[in-house]
Amino acid sequence: NAGVTQTPKFQVLKTGQSMTLQCAQDMNHNSMYWYRQDPGMGLRLIYYSASEGTTDKGEVPNGYNVSRLNKREFSLRLESAAPSQTSVYFCASTSGQGPRGNEKLFFGSGTQLSVL
Amino acid sequence: DAKTTQPPSMDCAEGRAANLPCNHSTISGNEYVYWYRQIHSQGPQYIIHGLKNNETNEMASLIITEDRKSSTLILPHATLRDTAVYYCIAMGSNDYKLSFGAGTTVTVRA
Numbered sequence: 001n002a003g004v005t006q007t008p009k010f011q012v013l014k015t016g017q018s019m020t021l022q023c024a025q026d027m028n029h030n031s032m033y034w035y036r037q038d039p040g041m042g043l044r045l046i047y048y049s050a051s052e053g054t055t056d057k058g059e060v061p062n063g064y065n066v067s068r069l070n071k072r073e074f075s076l077r078l079e080s081a082a083p084s085q086t087s088v089y090f091c092a093s094t095s096g097q098g099p100r101g102n103e104k105l106f107f108g109s110g111t112q113l114s115v116l
Numbered sequence: 117d118a119k120t121t122q123p124p125s126m127d128c129a130e131g132r133a134a135n136l137p138c139n140h141s142t143i144s145g146n147e148y149v150y151w152y153r154q155i156h157s158q159g160p161q162y163i164i165h166g167l168k169n170n171e172t173n174e175m176a177s178l179i180i181t182e183d184r185k186s187s188t189l190i191l192p193h194a195t196l197r198d199t200a201v202y203y204c205i206a207m208g209s210n211d212y213k214l215s216f217g218a219g220t221t222v223t224v225r226a
Binding site for chain 1: 148152158161162167203213216218219
């Protein structure tokens with residue numbers, strides 16, 4: 001049982017390049033999330049998907065797009081990378097069982113992205 | 117989701133109990149208190165959560181005050197491997213837009 005899997009683990013981009021971060025979960029979870037974490041700071045929500053077929057903006061969505069490909073997969077795309085997007089990106093999922101507030105977040109191991 | 121306030125850092129001696137405070141004075145009745153921790157730059161890991169009652173699991177204990185305005189995470193016998201950033205968050209029934217603050221950096225010293 002792999003949990004939440006993110007690829008790649010590391011990536012270096014030049015300004016203006018595009019790339020897609022992949023995330024997949026094998027826990028049959030309904031909700032999935034993308035976060036970014038800058039040095040010394042907490043995690044800020046970029047986008048989330050409450051269920052398959054839906055996506056919504058989080059706290060810091062500018063410069064990103066997402067796709068909920070199916071129930072398992074939720075990808076994050078940078079269309080034109082900027083140095084300000086240098087960060088560690090985490091994907092997470094929640095079970096969606098029972099009341100919304102009684103769910104655990106499961107996180108992937110992160111993608112370290114540098115934009116030069 | 118209710119805002120939570122945590123001290124930025126604290127030290128703990130190995131083998132002693134670590135008591136991590138969290139204030140959540142604006143918490144609503146349907147919001148749970150959750151604790152996660154992040155070791156190095158790994159993804160955050162769930163520790164424990166509760167609504168009203170105190171909770172205990174194999175990792176920690178959670179003490180929630182009767183008015184639910186604050187809580188304490190207790191690591192009963194801290195080890196060097198407990199050195200991490202600990203996050204306290206309040207999560208309710210409509211909370212999808214959930215972000216984590218800076219948390220408390222706990223350093224366990226030998």
